Amino acid sequence: MFLASAKKLRSFGIIGMNQRNFGLISRYNPRRLYPLVDDKLKTKLLAQQAGITVPKLLGTLQYQHDVRLLKEILQPHDQFVIKPVKGSGGKGILVITEVEHNLYFKPSGDAVPLEDIERHVSNILSGLHSLGGKPDTVMIESLIQLDPVFADYSYEGIPDIRIIVFRGYPIMAMLRLTTHASDGKANLHQGAVGVGIDIGTGEALHAVQYGNPISRHPDTRKTFAELTIPHWDKLLQLAAACYEMTGLGYLGADLVLDRDQGPMIIELNARPGLAIQVANAAGLAPRVAVIEALAAIDPDPQSRMEFSKRQFKQNPPAHQPRMARTRSDDS
Amino acid sequence: MHLAKLRLYILVALIMGLGIGLILYKHFALGFPLSPDDQKPVWTIEARIDFAARGDPVIVSFALPPKTPDIIFIEEEFASPDYGFSELISPSGRRAQWSKRTATGAQTAYYRLSLYDTRQKSGVDAVDLPTEPEKPEFDEVLKTAAITLLDQVRNRSANTETFTRELISTLNSGAPSQNQSLLLNDQSNEDYKTHLIINLLAMEGISARIVRGLYLQDGRRRQTLTNFVEVYLGGEWRLYNQKTAEIGKPKNFLIWQRGDQSLLDVVGGKNSQISFSMIKNVQSARDLVARNSMNQQAGIIDFSIYSLPIEQQNAFKMILLLPIGALIVVVMRLLIGLRTSGTFMPILIALALIQTTLLTGIVIFLIVVGTGLLIRSYLSRLNLLFVARISAVIIVVIAIIASISIISNKLGLDQALTVTFFPMIILSWTIERMSVLWEEDGPREVFIQGGGSLLTAIIAYLFMTNRTIEYLTFNFPELMLVNLALILILGQYTGYRLTELYRFHSLERRNVSS
Numbered sequence: 040m041f042l043a044s045a046k047k048l049r050s051f052g053i054i055g056m057n058q059r060n061f062g063l064i065s066r067y068n069p070r071r072l073y074p075l076v077d078d079k080l081k082t083k084l085l086a087q088q089a090g091i092t093v094p095k096l097l098g099t100l101q102y103q104h105d106v107r108l109l110k111e112i113l114q115p116h117d118q119f120v121i122k123p124v125k126g127s128g129g130k131g132i133l134v135i136t137e138v139e140h141n142l143y144f145k146p147s148g149d150a151v152p153l154e155d156i157e158r159h160v161s162n163i164l165s166g167l168h169s170l171g172g173k174p175d176t177v178m179i180e181s182l183i184q185l186d187p188v189f190a191d192y193s194y195e196g197i198p199d200i201r202i203i204v205f206r207g208y209p210i211m212a213m214l215r216l217t218t219h220a221s222d223g224k225a226n227l228h229q230g231a232v233g234v235g236i237d238i239g240t241g242e243a244l245h246a247v248q249y250g251n252p253i254s255r256h257p258d259t260r261k262t263f264a265e266l267t268i269p270h271w272d273k274l275l276q277l278a279a280a281c282y283e284m285t286g287l288g289y290l291g292a293d294l295v296l297d298r299d300q301g302p303m304i305i306e307l308n309a310r311p312g313l314a315i316q317v318a319n320a321a322g323l324a325p326r327v328a329v330i331e332a333l334a335a336i337d338p339d340p341q342s343r344m345e346f347s348k349r350q351f352k353q354n355p356p357a358h359q360p361r362m363a364r365t366r367s368d369d370s
Numbered sequence: 371m372h373l374a375k376l377r378l379y380i381l382v383a384l385i386m387g388l389g390i391g392l393i394l395y396k397h398f399a400l401g402f403p404l405s406p407d408d409q410k411p412v413w414t415i416e417a418r419i420d421f422a423a424r425g426d427p428v429i430v431s432f433a434l435p436p437k438t439p440d441i442i443f444i445e446e447e448f449a450s451p452d453y454g455f456s457e458l459i460s461p462s463g464r465r466a467q468w469s470k471r472t473a474t475g476a477q478t479a480y481y482r483l484s485l486y487d488t489r490q491k492s493g494v495d496a497v498d499l500p501t502e503p504e505k506p507e508f509d510e511v512l513k514t515a516a517i518t519l520l521d522q523v524r525n526r527s528a529n530t531e532t533f534t535r536e537l538i539s540t541l542n543s544g545a546p547s548q549n550q551s552l553l554l555n556d557q558s559n560e561d562y563k564t565h566l567i568i569n570l571l572a573m574e575g576i577s578a579r580i581v582r583g584l585y586l587q588d589g590r591r592r593q594t595l596t597n598f599v600e601v602y603l604g605g606e607w608r609l610y611n612q613k614t615a616e617i618g619k620p621k622n623f624l625i626w627q628r629g630d631q632s633l634l635d636v637v638g639g640k641n642s643q644i645s646f647s648m649i650k651n652v653q654s655a656r657d658l659v660a661r662n663s664m665n666q667q668a669g670i671i672d673f674s675i676y677s678l679p680i681e682q683q684n685a686f687k688m689i690l691l692l693p694i695g696a697l698i699v700v701v702m703r704l705l706i707g708l709r710t711s712g713t714f715m716p717i718l719i720a721l722a723l724i725q726t727t728l729l730t731g732i733v734i735f736l737i738v739v740g741t742g743l744l745i746r747s748y749l750s751r752l753n754l755l756f757v758a759r760i761s762a763v764i765i766v767v768i769a770i771i772a773s774i775s776i777i778s779n780k781l782g783l784d785q786a787l788t789v790t791f792f793p794m795i796i797l798s799w800t801i802e803r804m805s806v807l808w809e810e811d812g813p814r815e816v817f818i819q820g821g822g823s824l825l826t827a828i829i830a831y832l833f834m835t836n837r838t839i840e841y842l843t844f845n846f847p848e849l850m851l852v853n854l855a856l857i858l859i860l861g862q863y864t865g866y867r868l869t870e871l872y873r874f875h876s877l878e879r880r881n882v883s884s
Contacts, residue, residue, distance in 0.1 A: 041872055042872055042875060043871045043874050043877065043878040044878070045871060047878050048871070048874055048877070048878065049866075053866075053870075053877060055864070055865065055870045056707065056867055056870060057704055057863055057864045057866075057867060058864040058865070061862070061864045062864055103755065161755055161756070162756055164756075165755060165757060166756065167756055167806060228811060228815070229812065247876070250873060250876055252876060316874070316877065317873070317874065317876065317877060320877055
């Protein structure tokens with residue numbers, strides 16, 4: 040069978056695109072708050088104010104004539120990441136891990152001359168990667184150092200952890216591992232591996248690549264069974280705190296573990312995708328329903344994190360009685 | 371939330387109701403057909419009046435057919451050289467009057483009428499009450515014969531209806547009795563027989579009148595009017611065929627004149643003659659109704675697209691198809707879940723396909739986008755600023771289009787000349803987007819989105835070129851309201867998209883096994 044039955048999917052609580060747009064995004068994310076997360080500089084600033092660790096900002100470029108300053112900005116750094124401030128879905132991100140004789144090297148080992156980087160920056164400024172093609176700003180960040188925990192699970196890139204935070208409660212999490220196919224990017228569309236993570240423990244549950252279940256990393260051949268994410272409580276707490284930071288009721292927080300600085304937030308997303316359900320082999324709807332049923336939202340991220348850990352822990356205890364409906368179905 | 375949803379449903383119901391209501395009104399009250407193939411026979415009848423003038427002042431008065439709701443007169447023309455003309459309306463009906471101070475020799479006047487039947491039942495006006503029948507003056511012999519005949523007929527009938535029918539069939543019987551022969555007086559004159567029937571009915575106290583009409587038969591010439599008897603029965607006038615005694619108006623019979631006024635009066639002329647000829651042709655019912663409604667200034671039509679000049683009407687024909695395309699895009703994206711490059715680009719491609727025809731259009735589209743992508747990949751190496759690059763792509767696209775036109779012209783492929791109908795700026799954007807997509811997400815994504823766009827465009831094209839849909843959107847712009855209501859409802863759909871059933875199909879298996 041190529042198609043799943045809609046009835047079964049509904050009974051598992053899988054949320055579809057239409058319901059996500061209608062019942063989650065348009066209901067819990069006021070449009071005026073979007074710029075806070077669509078503009079990565081603003082997000083960074085907010086996070087810093089909230090005392091959350093973020094990758095260090097090395098510089099920004101706003102105008103085309105700034106492009107010639109690029110060399111100067113990059114001069115002191117061996118490793119850096121160039122990002123469009125308003126890019127989405129990991130578009131336009133260029134990672135440089137090594138500089139040698141005026142040649143810049145990507146994680147894959149490909150050499151990039153300065154002119155190519157300048158053109159890339161110029162494209163970003165022209166709005167090639169921004170929503171609606173609006174003029175954009177370039178930000179240059181320090182490179183995140185791979186935590187040794189992931190050394191066996193990543194290929195030419197830094198894995199990140201996507202946590203869905205609903206009304207301040209982390210409800211689902213997924214580890215995105217870079218692969219050869221994904222060109223070192225943690226983008227599931229391009230072939231990165233998505234690993235569902237138990238909210239209760241930080242242990243790996245399931246893994247998928249291109250929507251199909253796998254048990255080993257396709258490049259390193261390492262099984263996911265013994266994978267447990269360290270600093271799990273801290274990661275959950277950081278994600279939970281993003282609710283106060285942005286006011287968005289339904290958001291996807293992208294976090295990374297830095298070898299030296301520990302958990303940090305790299306990006307927030309007001310329209311997080313649905314692939315996380317495939318990686319977890321579970322639907323969002325029952326978890327959304329649990330949170331929607333709460334009379335009040337706990338103001339403390341710490342206790343929200345505790346609540347989520349108890350509530351969404353996978354095994355044991357056995358599953359909660361499934362409430363496959365969100366509030367939108369009742370009205 | 372509940373309230374908002376209720377409000378939306380009420381709004382949808384209102385819009386939908388208004389749209390459907392207007393469509394039904396136009397269909398049933400104004401007669402707009404729902405199918406483009408609906409055609410109506412249109413009769414053109416020409417009455418030719420000939421007479422010889424004597425050199426005196428001439429007045430020709432001619433009875434015109436009455437206007438009834440079941441028959442629409444499209445056009446009436448009166449022609450006669452050098453005659454003054456006026457149309458008179460009297461209680462007994464309309465009359466045409468031609469006049470001239472002096473005329474000699476053979477004269478001719480024409481009256482031409484085009485009409486069609488609305489096939490609506492028309493109730494005969496209640497005001498048209500009969501007068502008390504006048505007792506006819508017969509001489510003794512005839513009177514005796516008449517009374518005897520009436521007695522026979524009365525015995526064989528049960529009521530006025532059967533009496534009238536029996537009387538007419540008796541008078542028409544093949545083996546006439548002595549009484550009948552006496553009454554008919556060996557005159558086979560139509561008018562005489564009609565008046566005899568009316569008189570006999572009057573003796574019985576039944577009101578009746580003469581009706582003259584024309585059998586409409588295609589291609590007939592030199593026809594004359596046929597007489598019918600109309601009898602007042604149980605509160606309404608009933609038409610009787612005076613030859614067969616059949617009741618009711620025959621099909622394709624046009625009532626020309628009611629009552630005993632003359633059909634034609636000529637003062638100052640002699641040997642007057644009148645003959646009718648007629649032809650039938652078929653016209654689109656839509657055109658007839660639209661024209662008639664315009665003439666009657668039916669508000670809804672008078673303030674409609676029909677009131678615009680033809681050129682603008684043609685533009686609207688296209689514009690009114692766009693909502694159909696939008697609906698297709700909504701369905702494809704929300705229900706099917708197809709990814710397209712650019713939300714409404716498929717509609718623009720579909721519009722271009724309408725101009726180029728399907729196959730040619732697709733081939734041209736693929737050639738232009740394919741070549742464009744090749745050249746664009748070279749441009750990306752030139753290290754250009756973004757705006758300059760997209761502008762360069764526009765010029766490249768125009769160059770491709772020009773070369774396609776020229777080459778195909780040389781090769782004698784006329785269809786490819788329609789390439790100019792493709793929106794060039796949109797094509798350039800498509801090429802630029804797809805090329806970026808190729809670099810970032812790989813060729814797979816390009817084929818998914820490009821294919822999705824093309825598929826949506828083809829489906830939109832098939833709908834937009836459907837004759838019935840084209841006809842309905844233009845002639846019933848109210849359909850837009852129905853369309854709007856549908857889109858509002860679809861905007862509420864929170865179920866799975868078809869592609870999501872595939873996307874999540876592995877979940878189903880795993881959940882079953884666990």
